[in-house]
Amino acid sequence: MKSKNQSSTAKQINSFKRTNILKRYIPLYTMMIPGIVYLVINNYIPMGGLIIAFKKYNYSLGILDSPWAGFSNFEFLFRTNDAAKIIRNTLGYNIVFIILGNIMAVTVAVMLNEVRSRQAKKIYQTLILIPYLISMVIVSYIGFAFLSQDSGFINNSILEPLGLDKIQWYTSPQYWPIILTIVYLWKSFGYNSIIYFATVIGIDASLYEAAMVDGANKWKQIWHITLPGLKTTIITMVLLNMGRIFYSDFGLFYQVPMNSGPLIDITNTIDTYVYRGLTQLNDIGRASAAGFIQSLVGFVVVFIANFIVSKIDKESSLF
Amino acid sequence: MVRKNNFGQFVLNIIFIILAACCVLPFLLLVMASFTEERTLVMNGYSFLPEKFSLESYQYLLRSFSTIANAYGITVLVSSVGTLSSLLITMLLAYPLSRKELPGRSIFSFFIFFTMLFNGGLVPSYMMWTQIFKIKNTLLALIVPSLLMNAFYVMIMRSYFTSNIPDALVEAARLDGAGEYNILYRIVLPLAKPMVATLALMIGIGYWNDWVNGLYYLTDSRLFSIQNLLNRMISNIQFLSSGVSGVDLSGAAATVPSVGIRMAIAVIGILPIMIIYPFFQQYFVKGISIGGVKG
Numbered sequence: 001m002k003s004k005n006q007s008s009t010a011k012q013i014n015s016f017k018r019t020n021i022l023k024r025y026i027p028l029y030t031m032m033i034p035g036i037v038y039l040v041i042n043n044y045i046p047m048g049g050l051i052i053a054f055k056k057y058n059y060s061l062g063i064l065d066s067p068w069a070g071f072s073n074f075e076f077l078f079r080t081n082d083a084a085k086i087i088r089n090t091l092g093y094n095i096v097f098i099i100l101g102n103i104m105a106v107t108v109a110v111m112l113n114e115v116r117s118r119q120a121k122k123i124y125q126t127l128i129l130i131p132y133l134i135s136m137v138i139v140s141y142i143g144f145a146f147l148s149q150d151s152g153f154i155n156n157s158i159l160e161p162l163g164l165d166k167i168q169w170y171t172s173p174q175y176w177p178i179i180l181t182i183v184y185l186w187k188s189f190g191y192n193s194i195i196y197f198a199t200v201i202g203i204d205a206s207l208y209e210a211a212m213v214d215g216a217n218k219w220k221q222i223w224h225i226t227l228p229g230l231k232t233t234i235i236t237m238v239l240l241n242m243g244r245i246f247y248s249d250f251g252l253f254y255q256v257p258m259n260s261g262p263l264i265d266i267t268n269t270i271d272t273y274v275y276r277g278l279t280q281l282n283d284i285g286r287a288s289a290a291g292f293i294q295s296l297v298g299f300v301v302v303f304i305a306n307f308i309v310s311k312i313d314k315e316s317s318l319f
Numbered sequence: 320m321v322r323k324n325n326f327g328q329f330v331l332n333i334i335f336i337i338l339a340a341c342c343v344l345p346f347l348l349l350v351m352a353s354f355t356e357e358r359t360l361v362m363n364g365y366s367f368l369p370e371k372f373s374l375e376s377y378q379y380l381l382r383s384f385s386t387i388a389n390a391y392g393i394t395v396l397v398s399s400v401g402t403l404s405s406l407l408i409t410m411l412l413a414y415p416l417s418r419k420e421l422p423g424r425s426i427f428s429f430f431i432f433f434t435m436l437f438n439g440g441l442v443p444s445y446m447m448w449t450q451i452f453k454i455k456n457t458l459l460a461l462i463v464p465s466l467l468m469n470a471f472y473v474m475i476m477r478s479y480f481t482s483n484i485p486d487a488l489v490e491a492a493r494l495d496g497a498g499e500y501n502i503l504y505r506i507v508l509p510l511a512k513p514m515v516a517t518l519a520l521m522i523g524i525g526y527w528n529d530w531v532n533g534l535y536y537l538t539d540s541r542l543f544s545i546q547n548l549l550n551r552m553i554s555n556i557q558f559l560s561s562g563v564s565g566v567d568l569s570g571a572a573a574t575v576p577s578v579g580i581r582m583a584i585a586v587i588g589i590l591p592i593m594i595i596y597p598f599f600q601q602y603f604v605k606g607i608s609i610g611g612v613k614g
Contacts (some may be wrong), residue, residue, distance in 0.1 A: 049443025
C-alpha cells in the first residue's frame with residue numbers, strides 16, 4: 001500500500017517535471033513554427049499532390065475531386081516518343097556534365113593550388129566565379145550575342161572572315177549538345193573548382209614537405225598526394241550529382257536555346273517537358289505523369305547514391 | 320631547377336589568364352555591343368571592337384525609363400524582403416535544432432531533411448500556389464514559392480551553431496534568466512555573423528537572379544522583376560514599346576534600336592551584381608566551400 005502511494009507520488013513528480021521541461025522548451029518550439037509551416041506548405045502538400053498523375057485533371061473540380069484515371073496518363077506519356085526522348089536527354093546530358101564537369105573542376109583546382117602568387121590566386125578565383133553569379137536569362141543573352149544568325153559574333157566575326165557559310169544556330173539541332181555542354185561548363189566550373197580547391201588547401205602541408213625531401217617533383221606530388229587527398233571529395237561530388245541525374249537545369253535547357261521549336265527534340269528534358277505540358281500545351285496529364293516519374297525515380301536514385309557514399313565515406317553521406 | 324620552376328609558373332599563369340578571359344570576355348561582348356551604333360551592328364554584328372560607338376541603346380532605354388525603373392524597384396524590393404524573411408525563418412528553425420537537449424530534435428531534423436530527398440515537382444506545386452493560395456499575379460509569387468526557405472541552408476546554419484556556439488554560454492545565459500529569443504538575438508547571432516553574412520549573400524543572389532517564379536506565376540508585366548523583363552524582352556523586343564508603362568510608343572517602335580538594345584538591357588541587368596561582387600567575394604567563396612562539404 002505504502003509503496004504504491006510512493007510510486008504514484010513519484011509519478012506525479014515525474015509528470016510535473018516533464019511538463020515543466022516541456023514548458024521550458026515552448027519558446028524553442030514556437031521559434032520553429034514559421035519554418036515548419038513553410039515546409040509543410042511548400043514541400044509536403046505538393047508531395048501529396050503527386051496523386052494528380054493518376055487523375056483526369058479537371059480545372060473546375062481541383063485535384064481531389066477530379067476523377068481517377070488509373071495509369072492512363074502514363075500510358076499516354078509512353079505511347080508517344082516523348083518519354084524516351086526526355087529521359088534520354090536528361091540522363092545523357094547529365095552523364096556528360098558529371099564527367100566533364102568534375103574532370104575540369106579537379107584540374108582547375110589542382111592547378112590553382114600550384115599558382116605561387118597569392119595575389120594572382122585570388123584574382124583567378126574571383127574571375128572564374130563570375131559566370132556562376134549571373135542568371136540563366138543573362139546567359140541566354142550572351143548566347144544570343146554569339147549565336148544570333150544575323151548579328152551573332154560567331155557568324156559575323158569568325159565564320160564570315162574565314163569565308164564559311166553562316167550557320168542558323170537556333171534551328172540546327174546537331175550543334176546543341178556541344179553548345180549546351182560548353183554553356184554548362186562555362187557557368188559551373190568556377191563553382192565546382194572552388195569546392196575542390198577548398199579540399200586541396202586542407203591537405204596536410206607536411207605531406208608535401210616530406211615528398212620534397214624525398215625528391216618527388218611536382219607531378220609526383222600531385223599524383224601521389226593531391227589527387228588521393230581529393231578522392232573522397234570527388235566520389236562524394238560525383239555521387240551527389242548522380243543523385244540529381246533525373247533533374248536538369250530548367251534555365252539551361254529552356255532559356256539558352258530560346259525555346260526554339262526545331263531544337264526541342266535535342267533540348268527537351270523532363271523539367272522543360274513538364275513546364276511545357278503545364279503551361280503551353282495544356283497537357284497536364286502527361287506533364288504530371290512525367291513529374292511523378294521524376295520525383296519517384298529521383299528519390300530512389302538519391303537513396304542509392306547516398307548508400308554508396310556512406311559505404312565509401314561515412315562523413316560525406318547525406319544521411 | 321629554379322628556371323624550370325619559373326617556366327612552370329609562367330605556363331600555369333597563361334592557362335589561368337585564358338580561363339579567366341573565357342569567363343569575362345563574353346560580358347565584354349555584351350557591353351561593347353550595347354555601345355555600338357545600330358547601323359554598324361546590323362552590318363557587322365556584335366563585335367568586341369565596334370567600328371562606331373553610340374549611346375542610342377541607352378538613350379532608348381532612358382525613354383522607356385519607367386518600365387525599367389519599375390522592374391528594378393521590384394527586384395530590389397523582392398530581394399531585400401525575401402532575403403530578410405528567409406534569413407529570419409532559417410535562423411529561427413536552425414537554432415532550436417542546434418540545441419542537443421531539445422526533445423524531438425531528430426524528428427524535426429528528419430522532417431526538414433526529407434524535403435531535400437523528395438519533392439512533388441512543378442505540377443502539384445503550381446496547382447497549389449495558384450489555386451489554394453491564389454498567388455498568381457501578386458508580389459508574393461516572387462518571394463514565397465520555393466525560395467523562401469531552403470532546407471539545405473537550415474542544415475548548414477544548424478551545424479554552424481552546433482560547432483561554434485558553446486553550450487556553456489547558452490546555459491549560463493539561461494541561468495541568468497535570459498529567454499530563448501534573447502539568447503538567440505544577443506548571444507548566438509553575434510557569434511554567427513560570418514555565417515549569416517554568407518547565407519545572406521547566397522540567398523540574396525538567389526532572389527536577384529530568380530526568373531522562374533515570375534515565369535510560372537506572373538502574367539501582369541507591371542509586377543515583372545528585372546529578370547522577368549529581360550526574359551520577356553529577348554523573345555519580344557517590341558515589348559518595351561508595347562505599352563507596359565501605359566505610354567503608347569507604338570509610333571516609335573519602328574525606330575527601336577532592336578539589335579543593340581537587347582545587350583544594353585542585359586548590361587543593366589548584371590551591373591549591380593558586378594558592382595557588389597568584388598566586395599563580398601570572400602564571403603561568397605566561403606559560402607561555396609561550406610556548401611561543398613555537403614551539397
